Amino acid sequence: TEAVEIYFGYGMRAAFCAPEHMDLLEVLRNEIPHARWAVVGEVILLAVSLISFWAEKLRPVPKKLFPDASDHESFASFVKMFCHSLRGVCNRLAALIAMILVLVVSATYVERLVFDMSGWATLRIGICGGYVCTNGTTLGYNTPLNQCDMYELDDPWYKRPEFRVDFECHEDGSFGLYQASSPQRINGNAYIARLLQDDQGPRWSTSKLAMAALLLSVVASVVVIPFAPWVLPTVILTVGPMLFFAIVLAFVQFRVFGPITGQRILSLSRFDRFTWDVATAFLVGMTAAILPFMKELRSVWHCYYVKSLRTSFFDDGEDRTMAELKADAWCPFMLLTGTVNDFRRPTDDHSICEISFSPLHTGSEEIGYVRSPPQRSLAKCTALTGAGCLDAISLSMQDHVRVRFWLEVLNLSWGDYILFESNRSE
Secondary structure, three states, rough: HHHHHHHHHHHHHHHHHHOOOOHHHHHHHHOEEEEEHHHHHHHHHHEEEHHHHHHHHOOOOOOOOOOOOOOHHHHHHHHHHHHHHHHHHHHHHEEEHHHHHHHHHHHHHHHHHHHHOOHHHHHHHHHHHHHOOOOOOOOOOOOOOOHHHHHHHHHHHHHHHHHOOOOOOOOOOOOOEEEEEEEEEHHHHHHHHHHHHHHOOOOOOHHHHHHHHHHHHHHHHHHHHOOOOOOOHHHHHHHHOOOHHHHHHHHHHHHHHHHHHHOHHHHOOOOOOHHHHHHHHHHHHHHHHHHHHHHHHOOOHHHHHHEEEEEEEEHHHOOOEEEHHHHHHOOOOOOOEEEEEEOOOOOOOOOOOEEEEOEEEEEEEEOOEEEEEOEEEEEHHHHHHOHHHHHHHHHHHOOOHHHHHHHHOOOOOOOOOHHHHHHHHH
């Protein structure tokens, strides 16, 4: 949200305040300094991805490369793997840029339609008049809303006459507002202050309407279960990403347009710059503090599964390490099998394969073998062998982004990551 404000907020407010005869997309393209670079970057990434795709398909790679494979076969495998990885990186970056551009355009159109389609176009023009006639500042501040404007832009849009056709600015920062119902100008500052004081304006934000519509679609899908049982899973999987997008859209509108419109975020509170800065700094600090422990946080359900298996099936609930199993001559040779999900070599046509755990080695024919770490516990290996349900369905057996969304948001993974340490293969 803050990145959208820094890089795109200036142009989004220009499109929001643009007169009726201006095209919103044209204003966004001309007034956002980074828009052209974003579009150029999107095209370059897609072009590199397409070239990598064709380079990957030009020459087939042997299904299995033995240790004595020729240098030519090894090089072909390297090229294929490099192109495959490059295409994955480019696709993800292109998708990220595309989502940001869609978010910027959607937030701008939605914010403007909220005013114009509900009969508050005059209020929108008056709000923009108060912002433009004070040279991009908001009430209580003497610096532009985006303090980088004065350093990056020689001729800000709010100082140009083409953006001041709907009102008349005065030297003291006040402005006269034109109304279609009256040939005379009215005091724009008094008009806007009266409406905002009475909390008048668009009552239902589009984000709230979208959330209500999504929730109603879930209720409707429950009602039609006897006639179309397949509708409910489809709706549930789809509503999650759309609801997340609606919430992000609401916060972007609040951050970019809230300082000048005075609208509340989901009818809760108005924008305050000091409060927002403190909250942003706090959340960034919390993220930086939590990030080193992300693996532990993502393994919460896995740790719970390990504990449940250990207390239920292990003698006295006591766990053992692989080193202890290997050292005990009376202990049977334990061989446990699991699945590796979301892993696919360039030569494979599936993203799931088998893996084995033993006191000696870990791996399989497809992914290779390494020596098992001595500190790895038997309870952890047991949990890994039975954690393939949600993980395998979400990551390997279902090729839907919607399923991955729910897996990541709800942290439903029962499995865990294991490291293939190269020094243990010696």
